[in-house]
Amino acid sequence: MKQLTAKEVETMLIENKDLNLVDVREVDEVAAGKIPGAIHIPLGLLEFRMHELDKSKEYIMVCRSGGRSGRACQLLESNGFKVINMAGGMLDWEGKTE
Template sequence: MDDSVPQVDVPGLPAEFGADAILLDVREDDEWQRGHAPGAQHIPMGDVPARIHEIDVDKELYVICHAGGRSQRVAQYLLREGYEPRNVSGGMLAWTGAGRPVVTDDGGPGSV
């Protein structure tokens, strides 16, 4: 099977996540707690196989990490499992570089 996952730049992402699209953040808990994209779903990379049932296969799926490496590996795994993921090029570094918001769990301003 071809493990090539489509890449998407931050400007090509939906404005919001939740109803029709998922932004799956696969960073570790401490990274998530410092700050994440509003509306993102968090499953650390190592937990994805055990928690794959939490990912809605019927929604557009974008996978993100800090810089794009971990999310690429998770996206390849999800592709093999029947999902149609897209990897966010540049990860959260590109997200913040594009001026997108970063929040904490309590809704306050976050950091990457």
């Protein structure tokens, strides 16, 4: 599984790279702040909402610490998606939130 650190993702956003971020945390966690522009799909709903994602794009998966996003990567990879796990998750995130 491909991985990026939170700092690498933040740097890519600062450089205005076109990123597709998917936050798989629960609603109450996201309410406390998420990376600007990230799509919110709780891990428990990902299997039922993956049709909303485009297989031609690469997605960076985000959660609190990197565990759930790792499971999300496994699920999406097994269904033909290109994904990267943000290691360390929001616990390591020092960038802006919304």
